[in-house]
Amino acid sequence: MxxxxxxxxxxxxxxxxxxxxxxxxxxxxxxxxxxxxxxxxxxxxxxxxxxxxxxxxxxxxxxxxxxxxxxxxxxxxxxxxxxxxxxxxxxxxxxxxxxxxxxxxxxxxxxxxxxxxxxxxxxxxxxxxxxxxxxxxxxxxxxxxxxxxxxxxxxxxxxxxxxxxxxxxxxxxxxxxxxxxxxxxxxxxxxxxxxxxxxxxxxxxxxxxxxxxxxxxxxxxxxxxxxxxxxxxxxxxxxxxxxxxxxxxxxxxxxxxGEVPRQVAGPRESRPPVRPYPELDVRRRFAVQPRLEALAAVHGDQVCGNDDLIRNTAYNWSPMSAEEIRSKTGIEQREYSSLPLEELALQAAEAALDKAGRQPEEIGGVLVCTCTSSRLIPSLATYLCGQLGMHQVYAAYDLIAACAGMPYGVADAVRLLQEVERPVLVVCVEKFSDKIGNVRTSRMIFGDGAAGLVIGPAPEGTDGDVDYLKTYASGPASEVNSILWPNPEFDNNITVFGPQVKALAGRYLSQMIDELGRLPAPDGRDGSLMDAIDLIVPHQANKTMVIGLAEKAGLTADQLYFNIEQVGNTSSASIPLAISDAVRDGVITEPLRVFAPGFGAGAVAGYAVLRVDPAVVAVEGMAGRSQHEEGQLPAPAGDTGSASEGMREAFG
Structure with a gap:
């Protein structure tokens, strides 16, 4: 490390x-x-x-x-x-x-x-x-x-x-x-x-x-x-x-x-599936509707600004200024944690349970979404169960879906709800700062952070908070292997091959927007599901790249919320961290329908269309108390107008 x-x-x-x-x-x-x-x-x-x-x-x-x-x-x-x-x-x-x-x-x-x-x-x-x-x-x-x-x-x-x-x-x-x-x-x-x-x-x-x-x-x-x-x-x-x-x-x-390493066969040509995979209409598909009971974020405690990167310029880096890093990535600083990954995950889990008002024994399953854990036995999820005092849960396991970790984790939590009918704890956590080495691309982009979500059953007869889910995986081998760790060719450090990452992100983002444009708006509203979206909180990969890809897909920059400028790319934790910061920053001041797409390493991707109520988000310094009770945010209004009007108001 x-x-x-x-x-x-x-x-x-x-x-x-x-x-x-x-x-x-x-x-x-x-x-x-x-x-x-x-x-x-x-x-x-x-x-x-x-x-x-x-x-x-x-x-x-x-x-x-x-x-x-x-x-x-x-x-x-x-x-x-x-x-x-x-x-x-x-x-x-x-x-x-x-x-x-x-x-x-x-x-x-x-x-x-x-x-x-x-x-x-x-x-x-x-x-x-x-x-x-x-x-x-x-x-x-x-x-x-x-x-x-x-x-x-x-x-x-x-x-x-x-x-x-x-x-x-x-x-x-x-x-x-x-x-x-x-x-x-x-x-x-x-x-x-x-x-x-x-x-x-x-x-x-x-x-x-x-x-x-x-x-x-x-x-x-x-x-x-x-x-x-x-x-x-x-x-x-x-x-x-x-x-x-x-x-x-x-x-x-x-x-x-004279030992000769084993030769590995080359990849086969990738072929599309025989038919498209349908989007998961949660309200129609499942009897137990999911409710987002709590979301709590844990930020890194050490700020690494662009000047800090320049102070640490490695002997294999081309000359680059702090401003050039900002222009290339949209990142002004990234947050690192002095805590080990396990402790970050534990803090996020405890904060989410506290915000939801849930005791550990009420939890039916624990899912941890991470791609930076070096813990194999026991899994990080089962480790958390032990630390939290959970004598038995229905299931606990880790998901390695990298930057699509949050959509993957929510999708699995919704499926588990149908079997256990009790809350599922989802923890998205990453610690990149000790796995980057001297690879500049990775050092510029990645940060540390964690978020915990409690997804429980909605009261009978009420709508849940999740409208649609969709996950994807794979593509050409060049995209599957576009982000590697460990990578012997780069001294076993995390490495990013930019053009291939951009290709897979563009492919998935365009596909997602097209799919949402064909789905009907919920609640009998006119238009498409895309028209009903109030805010887009994408995986915080690279602000410059994502805005460019979004514009190619027919979106505008003011429809998207970013916090990558301050925290960097935290992979599976990036979407829930951004949702938390959107509440903290006053961008989400009332229940909104959020489109949360993620895409990244392994050519995986996924999205969730869900309702986010700022009252369930534990903003730092206010954990366990409703923001509305604290007077920090206005009470939810009735009709918020069109999605585009709401986003223009949010972003000025």
Whole structure:
């Protein structure tokens, strides 16, 4: 898990963004490793030759631009040593000659290294500073000290280093030689790196990069030479490479044993179903009508703004400003939780039960909708039963429907009601902040949060709160696999393939709008079900993308409610969180018919058309009390007018 931490300044830091730690437990081949290495280190890193060419052609506009390229080059030059090995300076006379787990790097002299170093040295003072000259000078001093004392060419470095015995069998092979070694050579402590604080977010990130790179060479760098075995004396020091952990050792063993991973057959071409699946007309289909007794949201307790992302820019990210993130996603901040997923779920469950006035023993079933739980046994749903003191329920299980979790959960709860005729607790909960790693797309979008819903039987002879339900799943394999976790190709972090996600979201949203346009309005009203919708609360995926897709489907932006600007994408929790915030913000001030569509990972989708009464929503700070009783919201009116008029009034 790659969690965030708060440094002594109270700022959020993502250690995995600057301290590379690849997960080798699932890496099976050099090709797999090469894919990760190229993505993380090589794709955006310029070579020394390219840096020199940019210097000579005046391609650098500011000192920051030059320093950023230096840092990227140095991360690339350390791409294997920094991720796979611990460097341990050792006297040549003391170095084991036959151990299979002690390696020596074979290095080639850096071609035109002096010209590249002098070119950078001369160019830097001639460039203007970007933000803060004094700060940039301090960072450059650290970076240039590493860059200027590089001795080896980076292009030909192999992932698997030769053992000492293999090194000795290569005549003329060169490795590092240190004439002396000081074990107390100053390096930056972990806390030093976390506690970096600069006024400019981009410089704070670059400063951390520089400190990590400095620590890769904890010796007097100006004295380092490249030497062959016949030039080494017993009192010379060499840099021995040791596998950094048992996962790297296992990976190296698999390579040496020549293990071949099992080949997986490719997907078949997807075909549409033989006939469409009908929408579920809840009032006609079921005897026990569902009533939304309570909805309670739990937000993350730590705010991660766009500036925080820039402060934590990883070495594999393209340059992007906080404003560009907002423009691309519609997100200004996302909320993270310092609590574990289980605790988030428990808080949401307790708040929902409290708002509904229900005791645990009254609950007939518990459903948890999540795609970020690492708990398999027991399921999160059964764990909640135990924590809440439920001695027995009819059913408790987890649903992995990602961003369609809320529609899936409500649909299953309605079906369970028919059998148990007692309330069902549905908890939608996600914690992405510790599963994102250094993948920028995911880091920009996802947040943490939870919501609990109590869906009980409506009094006999009365209408329930759910009109229609519909769920969907699957599509082309490219869409099914458009969001992955864990993903070995991205170091087992959550990864999002944007074009495929946009394709599945557009496909489903268009289908849903078309289906609602063909269904009759409820209660004998004129027009279609779509005409009867008062408010659309979509899954909060990416505001810019969803608005674009909605407009293509014939909707307007003022028909949709978003809270993604402040909380990010919380997958299964996003719709109930947004409904809660719509009540808090005064957008829902009386019972409204809400269309809640969700779509996402696994090419799943679904929607619920339901009545939301703000009186059953536990707004933070008012849990367990009716908003109307508190005087926070106006009492429900009789006729609210047309749907479009209501939405225009709500959104101004």
């Amino acid at each position: 790659n969690a965030f931490v708060l440094n002594r300044h109270g700022r959020m830091v993502f250690p995995s963004n600057v301290m590379p730690e690849l997960d080798f437990s699932t890496v099976e081949t050099l090709e797999q490793l090469d894919s990760v290495i190229r993505r993380d280190f090589e794709t955006k890193a310029p070579s020394g030759t390219e840096i020199l060419e940019r210097v000579r052609t005046g391609a650098y506009a500011t000192r920051y631009d030059l320093m950023r390229d230096l840092a990227l080059n140095l991360f690339w030059a350390n791409r294997f040593s920094i991720t796979m090995y611990d460097k341990r300076p050792t006297r040549w006379g003391d170095l084991p000659r036959t151990r299979p787990d002690v390696f020596l790097p074979v290095l080639e002299p850096w071609e035109d290294g002096e010209a590249k170093v002098s070119g950078v040295q001369e160019a830097y003072p001639q460039l203007p500073s970007r933000w803060d000259g004094a700060c940039e000078d301090r960072i450059f001093e650290v970076l240039f000290d590493v860059f200027a004392n590089r001795r080896h060419h980076a292009s030909t470095l192999p992932a698997v280093k030769p053992t000492v015995a293999e090194f000795l069998e290569q005549p003329g092979a060169l490795t590092f030689r240190l004439p002396h070694y000081d074990p107390d050579y100053p390096v930056y402590d972990y806390a030093d790196i976390l506690d970096v604080s600069e006024d400019v977010p981009e410089l704070e990130a670059l400063h951390r990069w520089a400190m990590v790179l400095h620590n890769q060479y904890p010796w007097e760098r100006s004295q380092v030479e490249l030497a062959s075995a016949d030039q080494l004396r017993d009192d010379d020091w060499v840099v021995a490479f040791h596998p950094r952990d048992k996962e790297v050792r296992g990976f190296l063993r698999r390579l040496r044993a």
